[in-house]
Amino acid sequence: MSGLVDKGGALASSGAVQGMRLVRVADFSAPLSLSDADRPSYVRRFVTLFVSQGQGHRGGTGRVEHARNAQGEHLALKLLSLPHRRDGETEEDHERRVRASHAAFEREYECHILLSGLKGFPRLYGRGTVDxxxxxxxxxxxxxxxxxxxxxxxxxxxxxxSPLVAARLGRDLFDLVARMGYVEGGFVHRDISPRNVMVRTSRLSLEQQVDEGVFDLYLIDFGSSAESEPRSTSFTSENAVFRGATADFAPPEMLSDDIPGLAELRKSPAIDVYAAASVVYQLACGQAPYDLRAVGEDGAPVSPYRAKMAAPAPAAVMAHARADELLEALAREPEVAVAVQHAQDKLSAPMGVSEAAEALSFVDEQLGIVMGDCLARGQSERPDAAAVRDALSSFSIHYADNVERSFCGRPLVPCVPGGFAASALDVADSTLAHVRMACKGVAAAALAGVAVSAAVLANGAQASLVAAGFAWSGGLPGVAVAVAALFPALVGLSLRFSGSRTTAGFLRGTAGLAVTFAALWQVLADMRFEAAAQQHLLSMALVAAVAAGWCIMVADFALNVALPQMIRRKALPSGDCDGADALPSAAAPALEGKAGKGEARQVCGLQAAGASDADEPGVPADIRDEVCGTNPQPEYEVDDLADEVSGANARFAGKRDALDDDMSEGA
Incomplete structure (x- = not known):
């Protein structure tokens, strides 16, 4: 198509007809008020369009075509799809459906006007007729x-x-839903589904947006939308027709006409909260919340409404739930893998794969709780979109921190909006640190008090020492007594090196303190004092000083290692971890801050190679190739309906994916 554009961006007349057809838009009118001077030039932009052949697709009440005007601007031309006459249908009934389709298309245009200009919604340029x-x-x-x-x-x-990516997509999707509330009187889309939410890739590719952690989402197709406070009689009641929502993602009130107060229920923003949460659920869990293909005890299909009202949505099972697939998942989500490695570094020994899966699932459970609240069967029980957006934002911001907290057995930052709750949890979490510091302070004060007291009481005491050919006698200097009292603790603390919060460091320090204490105890036993009470006094002082020094190490170990591990095991039951189950440091690409997607793909490639020449078990070829980078998808998707149907059936047999899911579209 680049050959049809000159250097200024306008279509070159020499090749304008190749692969395109000329379309004249009659009776064109703008959605905004224009001055008499500006109207002619504005109308000229859109009355003559060049429509790309073979790039159309369905879009709600019509078919969307990719078009360009004389200036080379990319536009979407949506044409009303008129209903065909059914077998046995009377002329009158068919005419009624045609009129209803026209009215629905008109209503869609009016709804789109309300959102045009808001970020995340396609800009509306006008309407007219084509033939x-x-x-x-x-x-x-x-x-x-x-x-x-x-x-x-x-x-x-x-x-x-990845649950983190799903949460970020959900955050940006709920931001769009919350933004619809800016419209005067409110606005409800009523058909939010994966096929009606697009990630725009004209500025940043999908991979770049994943790296940035922010997605350029667009909400499209307003064929089912409505104002929360309509200014006139509803289209549904006037025309006795309604373009239903997508059943997999729609709330119960959109799936039945037999509900009291249905008209008011279908104007509630809670409809979009339920649908958006269902979309996030499918992203995180790989399937919609409810299996609408289920059948009852009599073998008859269960209506979607009854299926969703019969029981709460199933608990979310996300990518980290299965230990046997954890390493594969981490190889494809380097940001989470780095967080896991950093959490591992805080532990005294590597965590097992099964225990790591439980720790990660413990963090992911917060996302499941948010989605579960949104999927409540009653509208009044669902949170508003802005609160969900803020909760998912909090989940995303604190995800890496919560991974470390879960691994170390500390309370998680709650997935709630605002910074106060996180600050409050940090205060609560710091209580353990305060207790540790208080214990260490008391022990240090006791150690210092014992050393000073012993020095004062034993200063100048007459004593003698004969051992291994060495002989000494005279008065004991108080400074030497104080140093001797402090020496075992100083040796033990120094032998921990940087491992003050590890089991190994605690054991090294305890061993050093014990050896030093034994040596000093032997020296004290070999000494002779003029007053026997002085020897007993120094013996008790040495024991007290060693006990105080050991308490400092115990406080670090018990409140940094032992107690958190007990808390974590209580919250996340797990068995013993043997060597085969240990989570290797190479589970993620290098697992350092410099690790990137290239290294993640290398790990993925090595796993596939190790599994012989056959396809990697359990991973569809298209997913594996796309993740590993061997079969990159084009950024610009062109839809061919027949190819899309066959492709979807071939790759996802038995799944009811949307037919228009991978196309570029305007509505």
Whole structure:
């Protein structure tokens, strides 16, 4: 297509017809008020369009075509799809459905006007007709839908993405949902699904957005949308037709017409909260919350409404839940792998793979709780979109910290909005540190008090020592007594080196203190004092000084190693870890801050090679190739409906993925 554009961006007339068809938009009107001077030039931009052949796809109430104007601007042209006459349908009934389709298309345009100009929603340029068929001209969004994103970013064979990535996508999706509340009177989309949410890739590729941790999301297709406080009689009641929401992601109130107060329920923003949470659930768990293909005891299919009302949504099972797939998942999510390695560095010994999976799942459970709240069957029980956005933002910000906390048995930063809760938890978490410091302070004060007291009481005491050919007699200097009292503790503390919070450091320090104490005790036993009471006094002082010094090490060990491990094991039950189960430091690419996606892909390639020439078990070929970089997907997706259907069936047999999931679209 670049050959059709001149240096200024306008279409070159010499090749404008190749692969494109000329379209005239009649009766074009703008969605905004224009002055008489500006209107002619604005209309000229959109009345003559060049539509790309073979780049169209379905879009709610119509079909969306990729078009360009004479200036080379990329546009989306949405044409109303008129209903075909059914077998046995009367002319009157068919005409009624045609009128309803026209009214629905008009209503979609009016709803789109309300959001045009807001970030994350395609800009609306106007409407008109093409050969008598109503059309809408809007911004062309170049990107891929969340269905395709899930396949490209999957970290396991079930199509799950990293919980951290799912939370970040959810945060940005709920930001769009919250932004719809800026519209006067409120606005409800009513059909949020993976095929209606796009990641725009014209500025940053999907991989770059994953690295940045922020996604350029667009919400499209307003065929089911409505104002929360409509200014006129609803389209549904006027025309007795409603373009239903996607059942896998829609709340119960969108799946039945037999609910009291249905009209008001379907104007609630809680509808979009439920649907957006269902999308995040599918990203994190690889499937929608409910299996709507289930059948009842009599073998008859269960209606989607009854399936969703019968029981709460199943608990989320995310990518870190299975220990046998953990290393594979970490190789595909380097940011989480680095967090795991940093957490491992805080432990006295490497954690086992099964225990690490439980620790990570303990962190991921917060995301599942947020989604579970959003999937409540009653609208009043669901949080508002802004609160969910803030909760997912908190989850994402504190994820690495919470991984370390979970590994070390410390309380997690709660997944709640605002900084106060995190600060409050830090205060609560610091209580353990305060207790440790207080214990060490008391022990140090006792050690110093014993040393000073012994020095004062024994200063100048007459004593003699004869041992191994060495003989000495005279008055004991108080400074020497104080140093001798402090010496075992100083040796023990120095032998810990930097391992004050490790089991090995504690054992080294204890051994050094014990050996030094034994040596001084022997020296004291060989000494002779004029007053026997002085020898007893120094013996007790030495024991007290050693006990105080050991208490300092015990406080560091018990409150930094032993107690947190007990807490973690209580919260995360696990068995003993043998060598075969140890989580290797190479589970993630280098597991250092410099580790990147290239190294992660190298690990993935090595695992595949080690599994012989056969495909890696449990991982679909398209997911493995995309993650490992052997079969990169183009940034610009072009939809061919037949190819898409066959591709979806071939790669995901038995799954009901959307047919339009990997195309670039405007609505």
């Amino acid at each position: 008598g068929v109503p059309c809408i001209v809007m911004e062309w969004v170049e990107g891929i839908t969340l269905d395709r994103v899930r396949r490209q970013l999957a970290v396991d064979g079930s199509g799950r993405v």
